[in-house]
Amino acid sequence: MANRTLSLIWMVCFSLLVGVAVVKAKAKAHFEGFEGFEGEDDDIEDLTIDPASLRSPPLSNPTPLSHQPPPSDLPNPPPPPAAPATTFDFWDDDEFEGVPLQHLPPPADPKPDNATAPPAPPPAASAPRSFTVEILCGSFLVMFAVNYFTGKRENENIALSWAAQFAAKESIFDKNFSLLGIGDGGEDSPLLLKEGQTTFKFYASGRRFCQGLLATLELKSRHDLIARLYNMVVPCRDEISFEVYMNDDAMDHVVFALAKKKAAKAMHKDVRDLQRFANVLSPPTSRKWVVDDLSVISESKEVASDFITDAVIDQVFGEKAFEKFGKGLISLHFSDQHPGVHKKVLLFKFALPAAKNMADMSRLVALVPYYIDLIGRYKLSSQARSKTEAARQKAAQEAQKELRNAQQEAMQRRKAEKKKMMEEAEAKLSAEAIRKREAKERARQMKKAMPRMKMARGA
Amino acid sequence: MSSSHANDPRQPSAARPYVPPQVAPQDLPIDYAGFIAVIFGVAGVMFRYKLSSWLALIFCAQSVANMRNIENDLKQVMMAMMFSLMGLITNYFGPPRPSKQS
Numbered sequence A: 001m002a003n004r005t006l007s008l009i010w011m012v013c014f015s016l017l018v019g020v021a022v023v024k025a026k027a028k029a030h031f032e033g034f035e036g037f038e039g040e041d042d043d044i045e046d047l048t049i050d051p052a053s054l055r056s057p058p059l060s061n062p063t064p065l066s067h068q069p070p071p072s073d074l075p076n077p078p079p080p081p082a083a084p085a086t087t088f089d090f091w092d093d094d095e096f097e098g099v100p101l102q103h104l105p106p107p108a109d110p111k112p113d114n115a116t117a118p119p120a121p122p123p124a125a126s127a128p129r130s131f132t133v134e135i136l137c138g139s140f141l142v143m144f145a146v147n148y149f150t151g152k153r154e155n156e157n158i159a160l161s162w163a164a165q166f167a168a169k170e171s172i173f174d175k176n177f178s179l180l181g182i183g184d185g186g187e188d189s190p191l192l193l194k195e196g197q198t199t200f201k202f203y204a205s206g207r208r209f210c211q212g213l214l215a216t217l218e219l220k221s222r223h224d225l226i227a228r229l230y231n232m233v234v235p236c237r238d239e240i241s242f243e244v245y246m247n248d249d250a251m252d253h254v255v256f257a258l259a260k261k262k263a264a265k266a267m268h269k270d271v272r273d274l275q276r277f278a279n280v281l282s283p284p285t286s287r288k289w290v291v292d293d294l295s296v297i298s299e300s301k302e303v304a305s306d307f308i309t310d311a312v313i314d315q316v317f318g319e320k321a322f323e324k325f326g327k328g329l330i331s332l333h334f335s336d337q338h339p340g341v342h343k344k345v346l347l348f349k350f351a352l353p354a355a356k357n358m359a360d361m362s363r364l365v366a367l368v369p370y371y372i373d374l375i376g377r378y379k380l381s382s383q384a385r386s387k388t389e390a391a392r393q394k395a396a397q398e399a400q401k402e403l404r405n406a407q408q409e410a411m412q413r414r415k416a417e418k419k420k421m422m423e424e425a426e427a428k429l430s431a432e433a434i435r436k437r438e439a440k441e442r443a444r445q446m447k448k449a450m451p452r453m454k455m456a457r458g459a
Numbered sequence B: 001m002s003s004s005h006a007n008d009p010r011q012p013s014a015a016r017p018y019v020p021p022q023v024a025p026q027d028l029p030i031d032y033a034g035f036i037a038v039i040f041g042v043a044g045v046m047f048r049y050k051l052s053s054w055l056a057l058i059f060c061a062q063s064v065a066n067m068r069n070i071e072n073d074l075k076q077v078m079m080a081m082m083f084s085l086m087g088l089i090t091n092y093f094g095p096p097r098p099s100k101q102s
Helices: A002-034 A040-060 A112-116 A121-166 A172-176 A225-233 A261-270 A272-277 A301-307 A310-317 A319-326 A355-377 A382-458 B032-047 B050-065 B070-092
Strands: A192-195 A199-207 A210-218 A239-246 A255-260 A279-281 A294-298 A329-335 A345-351
Touching: A121 A192, A121 A210, A121 A225, A121 A355, A121 B050, A172 A199, A172 A355, A210 A355, A225 B050, A239 A355, A255 A261, A255 A272, A255 A301, A261 A272, A261 A279, A261 A294, A261 A329, A272 A329, A272 A382, A294 A301, A301 A355, A310 A319, A310 A355, A319 A355, A329 A355, A345 A355, B032 B050, B032 B070, B050 B070
Parallel strands: none
Antiparallel strands: A192 A199, A199 A210, A210 A239, A239 A345, A255 A294, A255 A329, A279 A294, A329 A345
8 A cells, every 4th residue: 555655656756857857958948049158068059050050141152261261351360271160260240241140140159160160960969968867867866855755764664663563562572671772761762773774773681691682673775766776686675683692601502503594504604603613403303393494503413402492393493384484584593602792692683574564573583582591591411511611612722822823913013013113214314324424525525626616716 | 590481581680771882983884875976076077077976966865865873974975965066066057168179
């Protein structure tokens, strides 16, 4: 409904614009001759008309005039033969007293001389094209402005409907977190923080096992007409990502990720902690598992099978439920080795449904508190723990080594720089010394030369 | 503590207000539109090419539309805008192009 009205508005806008632009162009073309300060293109256009009509009278009697200057009684020097731009320069007013009316205009604008040399085609071609540029760019700018406001409102609608669905009173986040929104928890503190036209943030805190949760809605650039056109070629989706910062004591050694097959491969390659600690697991045959489209990356089989519980399979990720409820999943990524300020982080990435279908993703959103509790309570078995401990120690050692290397490198670089500086300073000094010596030498030579000069004078 | 699901998971005492993360200016996403606008604007002024000036104006509009915080990006956008407007003004109201006379 809204879409249809929008597109209607669009069409009306566009047709109006084009209509106005065409009328304007016509009007302009009519009155061009009378506007003195138009751009040079317009000048050229009336020139294309002028020379033909103006040249006819002289052509009738003195034919050579267009190529040669009148023979005898001219005081001015003959023109250079190379330039053919001489038609009217040497038009002697006294010679043709019979035709003053027609040739009065030419001295008014000196251009025809030039325009006659290369005959008509370029100006005739460029005159209409110049208008299309203005029409197109102007109408695009107006459309851009209109689209800015409509697209902005669309994005805000999506974000607000998300907040109304999941962060309002008695909603899932209200039941799970004691502080909602970016304010200090007052009654009307705003729920969403808007960053730019496409990014909205929602913050929640005050729950067991975690310090806080930050949801970031990354919407399409609907407000930006150019980006919109680009997205017609390269489609993208509205996404929401939840970052849950776990308490330090509430998360065991866990590295786990779940995503579509292709995305999982890419993640395993790109994300550092997955690359270092985890492997892509093949689905076990003994029990129910996630849909074939998804693949699991985990540090150990134990972790994977403990996190993909029967409840999760039934609700979201199983064969039957996935089509209906899990479509919006992009990835899950839980790690206690997250690079950055917070080490223990759960990341959830989902695609957002349309504003009116927000309820479609409620099961996905329900995964967030579910996994916070599950991981908060989770303890590895001692066997697995010893393995992960070793892996982490090794990683920590490597990190330290890297750090030390980097420090050493930095030190060396600093030393080299210092050395360079010293050398430069020395070079400067020595240059100065050379200059001084040269000056002295010159002075000495001058001294030597002086007496001779005296002698010369004396002679 | 971890005994039952029925327990209220909320812990008001553990709530911390939101602290916006500090982002260094060089980590901000690059404003391609502004950059393109500057290039088109300069080209439009230098070569007296009006299409280029118009394009610069359009990319200015995009850059303004995508601006995240005003203080950071305004300088570049203003520069691009000045260039494009200057190009357009010299194009439409300025003296005719000198290259035509040669």
